[in-house]
Amino acid sequence: MSIFIQQIINGLSIGSIYALMAVGYSLVYSILNFSNFAHGGVIMLGAYFGLYAVTLVGGLPFLGALAVAALLAGLVAVALEKIAYRPLRKRNAPSLYFIISAMGASIFLENLVIVTIGPTFRTYPQMFSAAPIALGNVTISRIDVLMFAIAAISLAVLMFIIEKTKVGLAIRACSFNTKASNLMGVNVNRVIFIIFLLGGMLAGVAGMLFGMRYTVYPQIGVITNKSFIAAVFGGLGSLPGAVVGSLLLGIIETFGAGYIASTYRDLIAFSLLIIILVIRPSGLMGRVTEDKA
Amino acid sequence: MFNWFYIEGILILVGVNLMVVLGLSLLTGFTGLFSFGHAGFMAIGAYVSAVCTLYYHIPFVPAMVLGAAASMVMALIIGYFTLGLKGDYFCIATLGFGESVRLIFDNLDFFGGARGISSIPMITTFELTLVICILAVAALTLLMHSRHGRNMIAIREEELASQAIGIHVFRYKMISFAISAAYAAVGGALYAHYLGYLQPLMFQLTKSTEMTIMVIFGGLGSIGGSVIGAVLLTFLPELLRSFANWRLVFYGAAVVLIMISRPQGLMGGMELTDLWRKFRAGGRKRRGTDVLPDEKKEGGDAA
Amino acid sequence: MMDLRKVVLRLDNVTKTFGGLTAVSHVSFEVKEGEIFGIIGPNGAGKTTLFNLITAVYKPTEGKIIFMKTVLARAAKRDNLFLQPYQVAQAGVARTFQNIRLFKKLTVYDNVLTACHRSADYGLAASFLPRHIPFTKMVLPWGRKLVRQETQLAAKTEELLKMMGLWEYRDMTAANLPYGLQRKLEIARALALEPKLLLLDEPAAGMNPEETHALLGLIREIRDRFHLTVVIIEHHMDLVMNLCDRIYVLNFGQFLAEGVPYEIQNNKDVVEAYLGKEDDAVC
Numbered sequence: 001m002s003i004f005i006q007q008i009i010n011g012l013s014i015g016s017i018y019a020l021m022a023v024g025y026s027l028v029y030s031i032l033n034f035s036n037f038a039h040g041g042v043i044m045l046g047a048y049f050g051l052y053a054v055t056l057v058g059g060l061p062f063l064g065a066l067a068v069a070a071l072l073a074g075l076v077a078v079a080l081e082k083i084a085y086r087p088l089r090k091r092n093a094p095s096l097y098f099i100i101s102a103m104g105a106s107i108f109l110e111n112l113v114i115v116t117i118g119p120t121f122r123t124y125p126q127m128f129s130a131a132p133i134a135l136g137n138v139t140i141s142r143i144d145v146l147m148f149a150i151a152a153i154s155l156a157v158l159m160f161i162i163e164k165t166k167v168g169l170a171i172r173a174c175s176f177n178t179k180a181s182n183l184m185g186v187n188v189n190r191v192i193f194i195i196f197l198l199g200g201m202l203a204g205v206a207g208m209l210f211g212m213r214y215t216v217y218p219q220i221g222v223i224t225n226k227s228f229i230a231a232v233f234g235g236l237g238s239l240p241g242a243v244v245g246s247l248l249l250g251i252i253e254t255f256g257a258g259y260i261a262s263t264y265r266d267l268i269a270f271s272l273l274i275i276i277l278v279i280r281p282s283g284l285m286g287r288v289t290e291d292k293a
Numbered sequence: 294m295f296n297w298f299y300i301e302g303i304l305i306l307v308g309v310n311l312m313v314v315l316g317l318s319l320l321t322g323f324t325g326l327f328s329f330g331h332a333g334f335m336a337i338g339a340y341v342s343a344v345c346t347l348y349y350h351i352p353f354v355p356a357m358v359l360g361a362a363a364s365m366v367m368a369l370i371i372g373y374f375t376l377g378l379k380g381d382y383f384c385i386a387t388l389g390f391g392e393s394v395r396l397i398f399d400n401l402d403f404f405g406g407a408r409g410i411s412s413i414p415m416i417t418t419f420e421l422t423l424v425i426c427i428l429a430v431a432a433l434t435l436l437m438h439s440r441h442g443r444n445m446i447a448i449r450e451e452e453l454a455s456q457a458i459g460i461h462v463f464r465y466k467m468i469s470f471a472i473s474a475a476y477a478a479v480g481g482a483l484y485a486h487y488l489g490y491l492q493p494l495m496f497q498l499t500k501s502t503e504m505t506i507m508v509i510f511g512g513l514g515s516i517g518g519s520v521i522g523a524v525l526l527t528f529l530p531e532l533l534r535s536f537a538n539w540r541l542v543f544y545g546a547a548v549v550l551i552m553i554s555r556p557q558g559l560m561g562g563m564e565l566t567d568l569w570r571k572f573r574a575g576g577r578k579r580r581g582t583d584v585l586p587d588e589k590k591e592g593g594d595a596a
Numbered sequence: 597m598m599d600l601r602k603v604v605l606r607l608d609n610v611t612k613t614f615g616g617l618t619a620v621s622h623v624s625f626e627v628k629e630g631e632i633f634g635i636i637g638p639n640g641a642g643k644t645t646l647f648n649l650i651t652a653v654y655k656p657t658e659g660k661i662i663f664m665k666t667v668l669a670r671a672a673k674r675d676n677l678f679l680q681p682y683q684v685a686q687a688g689v690a691r692t693f694q695n696i697r698l699f700k701k702l703t704v705y706d707n708v709l710t711a712c713h714r715s716a717d718y719g720l721a722a723s724f725l726p727r728h729i730p731f732t733k734m735v736l737p738w739g740r741k742l743v744r745q746e747t748q749l750a751a752k753t754e755e756l757l758k759m760m761g762l763w764e765y766r767d768m769t770a771a772n773l774p775y776g777l778q779r780k781l782e783i784a785r786a787l788a789l790e791p792k793l794l795l796l797d798e799p800a801a802g803m804n805p806e807e808t809h810a811l812l813g814l815i816r817e818i819r820d821r822f823h824l825t826v827v828i829i830e831h832h833m834d835l836v837m838n839l840c841d842r843i844y845v846l847n848f849g850q851f852l853a854e855g856v857p858y859e860i861q862n863n864k865d866v867v868e869a870y871l872g873k874e875d876d877a878v879c
Binding site: 033034035083084087088091093095096097099100101103104105106107108109110111112114115225229232236263264266267270271273274277278281 | 327371374375378379381382384385386388389390392393396397399400498499502505506509538539541542544545546547548549551552553554556
Binding site for chain 3: 431432435436439440441442443444446447450451453454455456457458459460461462468514
């Protein structure tokens, strides 16, 4: 029984990181209708930004470093939008062109880091006591608690912005119908700027937390493929869907790795993706659309 | 450095890539479906043919055909479930498929697991690759000049209108996907018997992306463009080898640059024969000209 | 007086709802063989939705659609049957689209040639094989059927393009054609199917009065030449009133009136609800 609870906690902890990454995919998808595969690159940069904020510059405290990572990653995401997507948007290019452009950007970022920083694995310095918290038979590492808490707070802030503020209203309007919102006076370019900024900042947070929990290396972006799966699982374009999908994926993966074999971890995730697409392509909470003639 | 042995190696790689790119060209350029899982089909072709020649001592060509058949069956199964999906979902499903295939090979001991298979007979020669590529280009060109090929192009252009003229869209997408998978598998079989070893890591998502980029670079909807794309983008990184890792940085940047500046690719839907005709015709208006016939000039310019 | 002509198309109590919105509600009518049947109604009345229901782009929520002796769609409580759009087309129903849907990047010629595909039946395997001995005109034995059928398709394409006055534009990219010609090309493409029923969705939209007048003659001509039945959605009242044998008026997705043009022109409901006070709209 205690193993069971242990697995759930581990699953939720990795799931909450997936959630931070997955909402970035969903935010962009909800408005621009394409899968932003460059998001992985932003997450990876976030991990490096955090690392340098902690180790260089006199060593910022944890929260300061987190803020730096979030801000810089947000700026990178915005810059990416300006360079790689805006020209396509102006031309009304099909969404697959966006995907290719995103993949190009992702190759660029990953290799730029390999060339400039190097391909080696790096680790964050120890910032918190490694002693786990024991609750009966179940032990929880402090960093897992921290990850979960920060992810929850960040997501709550995002939800607040989207549900309660004027900017959020504009975002929701655009995700419902971009063209009509534009006609009604919503500045679509600004909305897109904001979603890339928000998505990028969350990516920065996720990257830093992930880097602290595991290690930092240029191919970290690969892990984001799984958060993408989580976003599809929950329903692309739906934020609650992305969060629920991520937590579920985290739990399913941990259980699969625990009870079947840890080497099957990734295979389980990708099989899940295909099964979801076959059974219910719109995901748990996605919108179903009908073709118009 | 530039001896024949080295050049031959690159030329064989060109042929390997060309096979996959031709398959993708049919799927993406002519049928309008994007795939990020062709590395998976390549892997199936490579592994199945390698097992056939290595363990069962089957000659190369039948082994290659078996690999292609296995790949086609897989495509039909995946396609059956996902080709009905709207929008990006098919492309996402192929991405999941490609990664799954790699991870399955990674976990199956029969295929050597993560270590892969080695001491595969090195049968692939430049001559063999050349013959197969010429046949492949010819077959694809002929297909595109038949009613079946035209139906696929119609689907790319306008799916609803294709339905309205009685084209069984789903069936043609399946056919296109299966043929495309077979082409990729042939590429994989050539690859396996050129290198002499296989590892699941060779067939990562980046491989699929690389192939798609070659197709787009050459120009969607152009067989000639695909050939040029495969040749240039296989040779170019080799020439840039001295820049080591920087070449991938340039590569990524180049992809973004192409997408934002010339998304129709080098050939942009034209065939080499069209260019030749244009060149010969000089000023005369031929296929796909944008000018109204002279006597109808007052009909107004195109909207 | 009894009309003994065969019924080509029958809609029986057809309803379509999108979520909570009813686009078409309890529509029933019959179209007789050789008729030109008009469907009119204000914008958003559900006319194009009707076409989409007939061609199986949408599935009806309720009701039956029957073409000749084929059930195209039947939505009853437990007894559902829906054909796919391509099956409807293969059964002999061709259509044009309100917002033109040509194969934009193909030439005018290829647009029609592609649509002729149903007139050939050579297999997939034959398509991969060479047809001629290289650099000669000698046809290889296995290529005979393909070459013969392709020649027929080419002849048919030429005939259709010449009839629609598009032959001299054959090498132009479809997207670059003037608007009126694009509409004509859509009709040519639909005719390539050799349909028995032709659905025209606003064929005169964007045409000037002379072009509209010429179109009127053309539609009659193709009806007679191909023994077609035509259903037409149109806003040009003079075209509808002069061309149609009978007219069905739709308002907010519901039946408003049905009859010969004279009856419709003098129907109080139609004049009030549809034409409003724009008296001059009725010619």
